[in-house]
Amino acid sequence: MGDGDSSGIDRTGIDPDAVPHHVGLILDGNGRWANARGLPRTAGHAAGEAALFDVVEGAIELGIRWLSAYTFSTENWARAAEEVEFLMWFNEDLLVRRRDEFDDMGVRMRFAGDLDDPRVPERNRTIMRQAEEKTAGNDTLDLVFAFNYGSRWEITAATRHIAVAVAAGELEADAIDVAVVTANLYIPGMPDVDLVIRSSGEHRLSNFLLWQSAYAELWFPGILWPDFDRHHLADAIRHYQQRDRRFGGTAPTDEP
Secondary structure: OOOOOOOOOOOOOOOHHHOOOEEEEEOOOHHHHHHHOOOOHHHHHHHHHHHHHHHHHHHHHHOOOEEEEEEEEOOHHHOOHHHHHHHHHHHHHHHHHHHHHHHHOOEEEEEEOOOOOOOOOHHHHHHHHHHHHHHOOOOOEEEEEEEEEOHHHHHHHHHHHHHHHHHOOOOOHHHOOHHHHHHOOOOOOOOOOOEEEEHHHOOOOOOOOOOOOOOOEEEOOOOOHHHOOHHHHHHHHHHHHOOOOOOOOOOOOOOO
């Protein structure tokens, strides 16, 4: 577990019937957390694992059904080669060590991203596939790892698939709608994101689940990811439940 208190969550002020169905997590601040302590950036990523595991447990405790974590973006390849190599190894190691624990918790592990990218080591792809197969029957929480993920590329790839279907005469151009595009994304059955949390205080989505987050509420707590825990997740839900979600409509009035 992380450094925070991993005991039961205080549900004061949380409506259990209005908990977000799908929460997206942008795990930001690992490097800054390490730098502030005079540690290598890799130490921050290691500390971030404990935070993620604690938040997964908290999500289950709160009744969240889907949790998507941004673990490696298509832009992260531009980082130092040593850090990229560590992240490839670390994601592999995390899955091997945590797979059985997640399975015991009823977590279904899923992966969204360009896993056919030749830069992704074959061993990573193999372990991801094994994790998906092992946990496919679980239904307590769907945990999505957005790995080698970029939302613009996801939408571009979906557009290509649709274009191929139209060219082959399998789909009429007039039949393309939101449902068709959604069906061609990395995880077709993924529900829209209700709440996006970006740790560290940065106020941007950084190419994360843009299609799925069209009407998501956003929360930027200003906490570096390794310091984030299940109690901060509960705080995020309290903030979420105070929002007036209108999905483009007007606010209700007292007028008849």
